[in-house]
Amino acid sequence: xxxxxxxxxxxxxxxxxxxxxxxxxxxxxxxxxxxxxxxxxxxxxxxxxxxxxxxxxxxxxxxxxxxxxxxxxxxxxxxxxxxxxxxxxxxxxxxxxxxxxxxxxxxxxxxxxxxxxxxxxxxxxxxxxxxxxxxxxxxxxxxxxxxxxxxxxxxxxxxxxxxxxxxxxxxxxxxxxxxxxxxxxxxxxxxxxxxxxxxxxxxxxxxxxxxxxxxxxxxxxxxxxxxxxxxxxxxxxxxxxxxxxxxxxxxxxxxxxxxxxxxxxxxxxxxxxxxxxxxxxxxxxxxxxxxxxxxxxxxxxxxxxxxxxxxxxxxxxxxxxxxxxxxxxxxxx
Amino acid sequence: xxxxxxxxxxxxxxxxxxxxxxxxxxxxxxxxxxxxxxxxxxxxxxxxxxxxxxxxxxxxxxxxxxxxxxxxxxxxxxxxxxxxxxxxxxxxxxxxxxxxxxxxxxxxxxxxxxxxxxxxxxxxxxxxxxxxxxxxxxxxxxxxxxxxxxxxxxxxxxxxxxxxxxxxxxxxxxxxxxxxxxxxxxxxxxxxxxxxxxxxxxxxxxxxxxxxxxxxxxxxxxxxxxxxxxxxxxxxxxxxxxxxxxxxxxxxxxxxxxxxxxxxxxxxxxxxxxxxxxxxxxxxxxxxxxxxxxxxxxxxxxxxxxxxxxxxxxxxxxxxxxxxxxxxxxxxx
Numbered sequence: 116x117x118x119x120x121x122x123x124x125x126x127x128x129x130x131x132x133x134x135x136x137x138x139x140x141x142x143x144x145x146x147x148x149x150x151x152x153x154x155x156x157x158x159x160x161x162x163x164x165x166x167x168x169x170x171x172x173x174x175x176x177x178x179x180x181x182x183x184x185x186x187x188x189x190x191x192x193x194x195x196x197x198x199x200x201x202x203x204x205x206x207x208x209x210x211x212x213x214x215x216x217x218x219x220x221x222x223x224x225x226x227x228x229x230x231x232x233x234x235x236x237x238x239x240x241x242x243x244x245x246x247x248x249x250x251x252x253x254x255x256x257x258x259x260x261x262x263x264x265x266x267x268x269x270x271x272x273x274x275x276x277x278x279x280x281x282x283x284x285x286x287x288x289x290x291x292x293x294x295x296x297x298x299x300x301x302x303x304x305x306x307x308x309x310x311x312x313x314x315x316x317x318x319x320x321x322x323x324x325x326x327x328x329x330x331x332x333x334x335x336x337x338x339x340x341x342x343x344x345x346x347x348x349x350x351x352x353x354x355x356x357x358x359x360x361x362x363x364x365x366x367x368x369x370x371x372x373x374x375x376x377x378x379x380x381x382x383x384x385x386x387x388x389x390x391x392x393x394x395x396x397x398x399x400x401x402x403x404x405x406x407x408x409x410x411x412x413x414x415x416x417x418x419x420x421x422x423x424x425x426x427x428x429x430x431x432x433x434x435x436x437x438x439x440x441x442x443x444x445x446x447x448x
Numbered sequence: 449x450x451x452x453x454x455x456x457x458x459x460x461x462x463x464x465x466x467x468x469x470x471x472x473x474x475x476x477x478x479x480x481x482x483x484x485x486x487x488x489x490x491x492x493x494x495x496x497x498x499x500x501x502x503x504x505x506x507x508x509x510x511x512x513x514x515x516x517x518x519x520x521x522x523x524x525x526x527x528x529x530x531x532x533x534x535x536x537x538x539x540x541x542x543x544x545x546x547x548x549x550x551x552x553x554x555x556x557x558x559x560x561x562x563x564x565x566x567x568x569x570x571x572x573x574x575x576x577x578x579x580x581x582x583x584x585x586x587x588x589x590x591x592x593x594x595x596x597x598x599x600x601x602x603x604x605x606x607x608x609x610x611x612x613x614x615x616x617x618x619x620x621x622x623x624x625x626x627x628x629x630x631x632x633x634x635x636x637x638x639x640x641x642x643x644x645x646x647x648x649x650x651x652x653x654x655x656x657x658x659x660x661x662x663x664x665x666x667x668x669x670x671x672x673x674x675x676x677x678x679x680x681x682x683x684x685x686x687x688x689x690x691x692x693x694x695x696x697x698x699x700x701x702x703x704x705x706x707x708x709x710x711x712x713x714x715x716x717x718x719x720x721x722x723x724x725x726x727x728x729x730x731x732x733x734x735x736x737x738x739x740x741x742x743x744x745x746x747x748x749x750x751x752x753x754x755x756x757x758x759x760x761x762x763x764x765x766x767x768x769x770x771x772x773x774x775x776x777x778x779x780x781x
Contacts, residue, residue, distance in 0.1 A: 182630070246690050257627060260635045294590060294678040297515070302593045302675055326682030330690035342635055343679055345627040349659030350680050354687040357579050357663035358723060362695070365719040366712060375712030382705035386698040390691060 116148045116167075117427045120199040120208035121419075123153030124176040125215025127412050130154070133214065134161035136419025140427075141167045143420070147427050150208060152199040173198045177219045179412060184219040188226055196220065200227040203405045210406035210426040212397065214414045221258055224400060224407045231435065233442035236266040237402035238341070239409065240274060241348065242282075242395040245330055250395050252278060252336045253329075256344040258400070264307040267338055272317050272445070273401045273438045274336040280432040282335065290324035290334030292343055298322065308338070317441055326350075355390040397422035399429065406430055449481045449500075450760045453532040453541035454752075456486030457509040458548025460745050463487070466547065467494035469752025473760075474500045476753070480760050483541060485528040506531045510552045512745060517552040521559055529553065533560040536738045543739035543759040545730065547747045554591055557733060557740045564768065566775035569599040570735035571674070572742065573607060574681065575615075575728040578663050583728050585611060585669045586662075589677040591733070597640040600671055605650050605778070606734045606771045607669040613765040615668065623657035623667030625676055631655065641671070650774055659683075688723040730755035732762065739763055 119140075123133045130153060137149045141164070148167045151158050155172040162168065174193040181187050191197055196215055200223050202208045211228075213220050217239070225237060240254035252274050255262060262270075271289050278287035291309055293301040298309060300323060312320040324332045326347060339347075362383075366372040376383070396418070400407040406429040410422035452473075456466045463486060470482045474497070481500045484491050488505040495501065506528040510520045524530055529548055533556050535541045544561075546553050550572070558570060573587035585607050588595060595603075604622050611620035624642055626634045631642060633656060645653040657665045659680060672680075695716075699705040709716070729751070733740035739762040743755035 246693055260627070292679070294593070294675055294682070325686075326679045326684075327686040327689070329683060329686050331686070342627055343676065346625070346659045346676055346679055347683050349627070350662060350683040351659075351687050353658075353660040353662050353664070354684050355691060356660070358688060358691045360579055361722050362719050365715045365722070368718070369712075369715060372712045372715035375708040375710070375715070377708070378711065379699060379702075379705040379708030382698045382702060382708070385701070386695050389694050389698070 117146055117210070117430050118148045118150070118208045119423055119426050120202045120211040121149055121151050121423065122195045122199045122211070122213035122215055123151040123158050124173070124195040125213040126410065126414050126419075127179065127214075128415070130157045130161055132414060132416045133419050134158055135416035136414075136423060137168055138162070138164050139416060139420040140423040144424060144427055147423065149423065150199075150202065152195040152202070171198060171202070177215060179216050181216045181219050184216065184222040185226075187219055188223040196223055197227070200224060204228050209430045210408065212408045212410060212419070212422045212426050214410035214412055214419065214422070217257070217409055220407065220409055221400060224403050228403045228405050228407065230402055231404055231439060231442075233439065233446055234269055234273070234402040236262060236270065237400055238270045238273075239398050240277070240401050241398040243329070243348075243351075244389065244395055245332075250282065251332070251334060252282070253344055253348065254336070254338055254401065255341040256348045256398070257341045259341040261342065262340040264304060264311050267308050267340070268311045268315065268318075269442060269445070270401055271312060271336065271338050272441050274338070275318060276434055276438045276441060277399065277401075278335045280434055280437060281428060284335045286319050287335040288321045288333055289318050289336045289338060290321050290332055292337050292339035292347065293323035293325065296323050296325060304340070317444060359387060359390050396425050399425070404435065406434065450479055450543075450763050451481045451483070451541040452756055452759050453535045453544040454482055454484050454756065455528045455532045455544070455546035455548055456484040456491050457506070457528040458546040459743065459747050459752075460512065460547075461748070463490045463494055465747060465749045466752050467491055468749035469747075469756060470501055471495070471497050472749060472753040473756040477757060477760055480756065482756065483532075483535065485532040485535070504531060504535075510548060512549050514549045514552050517549065517555040518559075520552055521556040529556055530560070533557060537561050542763045543741065545741045545743060545752070545755045545759050547743035547745055547752065547755070550590070550742055553740065553742055554733060557736050561736045561738050561740065563735055564737055564772060564775075566772065566779055567602055567606070567735040569595060569603065570733055571603045571606075572731050573610070573734050574731040576662070576681075576684075577722065577728055578665075583615065584665070584667060585615075586677055586681065587669070587671055587734065588674040589681045589731070590674045592674040594675065595673040597637060597644050600641050600673070601644045601648065601651075602775060602778070603734055604645060604669065604671050605774050607671070608651060609767055609771045609774060610732065610734075611668045613767055613770060614761060617668045619652050620668040621654045621666055622651050622669045622671060623654050623665055625670050625672035625680065626656035626658065629656050629658060637673070650777060692720060692723050729758050732758070737768065739768065
């Protein structure tokens with residue numbers, strides 16, 4: 116049995132979707148046991164099946180718009196997020212899933228679950244859609260606005276293990292986000308990262324990847340600092356939204372467009388779905404002693420189910436243990 | 449008469465499009481005189497009308513893929529780019545347009561036309577499409593990988609004058625590209641820029657702008673360092689391309705899609721046009737003693753015409769003189 120802690124109050128829709136997501140997970144995954152953390156009376160409104168699902172009542176909730184996450188984590192000991200994190204720390208559960216405020220989850224996991232011994236930073240690492248539907252890992256997208264080269268290197272090693280064991284890529288290719296394809300492009304920090312990755316035996320480095328190639332690169336992993344990664348992630352989201360609007364406007368601009376629309380309604384709906392998935396599933400938080408999955412704030416029950424599934428696969432694959440082994444090789448040098 | 453120097457050899461298609469663009473410009477703009485710099489025999493193949501068009505023969509061409517632009521500018525004295533730049537420096541022409549290698553143009557303009565007295569950096573500042581078709585200025589997109597806050601501030605002042613006199617915005621709004629909307633987000637450098645812009649009387653600062661809002665922000669100008677700006681520019685381009693491919697795939701996936709396509713062919717063509725215009729017209733190079741316009745490498749004759757038109761409007765509006773006056777106010781403080 117894999118035991119997952121689920122922050123039932125996190126996300127824009129709270130228990131209404133988290134409870135349904137949990138019930139879907141126990142139905143489809145025979146080896147999962149879920150504990151829901153949150154307001155019992157609200158959870159019980161939606162919980163119609165409690166096979167392999169437990170409920171732990173929590174008095175409070177950390178707000179989605181929390182601006183001082185460190186204070187919130189330290190003060191709100193009875194919140195659903197803190198109690199769920201504590202359960203992982205105490206080995207009652209093996210991994211945590213939350214759709215709550217990102218910074219509160221990252222800070223809370225940092226303070227309670229703690230960083231792995233040989234990791235110096237945590238990172239947010241979503242899986243981005245690619246044109247060939249294979250997907251790639253982009254990191255960091257916001258946990259660290261700036262990153263020292265040696266810390267980014269550790270994160271690249273972590274991502275390599277995830278790509279191998281979780282995405283099943285044979286010899287995962289790592290690219291460095293940059294503003295030119297040739298070596299020597301970018302800032303001083305990018306050049307230092309380039310050197311480190313190029314000379315590492317633990318990394319299959321393929322050089323720089325530009326923003327224009329983010330959907331078509333052969334890289335399985337693209338690394339950068341949290342400021343740059345967040346810019347790219349958000350720009351993709353903004354561009355996709357704007358493109359969707361533009362397409363709507365152009366179709367509505369003539370009768371031919373409107374008639375054509377009737378024929379290709381379904382096709383356009385599929386297109387919209389591909390546009391809107393700026394990330395595939397939940398975002399993995401790298402660097403902690405247990406798996407931490409951040410589900411989208413706007414997650415529906417299906418997205419919560421997917422995030423739970425990710426947590427299960429992540430735990431089964433022993434990612435963290437394997438990363439620890441790899442990092443020992445760096446430390447021993 | 450406004451006198452424009454045109455690097456006839458620059459761009460992916462050379463004289464075949466630059467000459468046609470120049471002829472279109474003299475036809476549509478009664479106050480422009482153009483000098484074409486390049487290989488005479490190639491230019492004359494396409495030049496069927498030489499009213500207000502002169503040709504200056506140049507022996508060599510700086511390659512589009514030039515990797516050492518400083519060396520190229522210093523050595524290739526007889527290249528079309530260097531001769532065109534020299535003509536502006538010597539006041540034979542008032543502005544230059546080139547679709548050649550970006551870095552060669554920036555470095556060449558820097559070395560030959562020289563920086564304005566009170567500007568400490570040059571910047572590449574394209575006009576980006578917005579959902580409402582108004583357009584906004586994004587800078588820097590690659591001239592400086594890193595920028596000191598006070599230099600970014602000077603560039604914001606420059607952009608404000610361009611938005612007023614060239615884009616005809618009344619009190620242009622300036623936003624700072626960042627990874628959160630609240631003050632205090634981002635790197636140390638972003639916070640320093642925020643302070644400077646917020647406290648300036650020369651700038652109408654509206655705070656942070658995130659990547660997700662780049663098509664919908666109310667800002668007329670979005671400022672950042674050249675690394676971040678280039679990432680955003682290229683990510684928009686890559687996303688738009690990928691979205692176009694995805695739409696094609698989805699439409700081709702069913703008969704309904706294919707029939708619908710026949711009805712909305714024209715609409716989809718218009719959509720594609722909006723997708724592909726990752727920039728509006730040429731990119732202005734800020735900070736030099738004369739107007740410098742970088743046309744897209746893949747420019748067709750229409751795009752060359754548009755870049756010439758930009759150079760004319762830019763010159764007519766006395767942008768540089770007006771920027772000088774504004775910058776004096778900073779210096780006097």
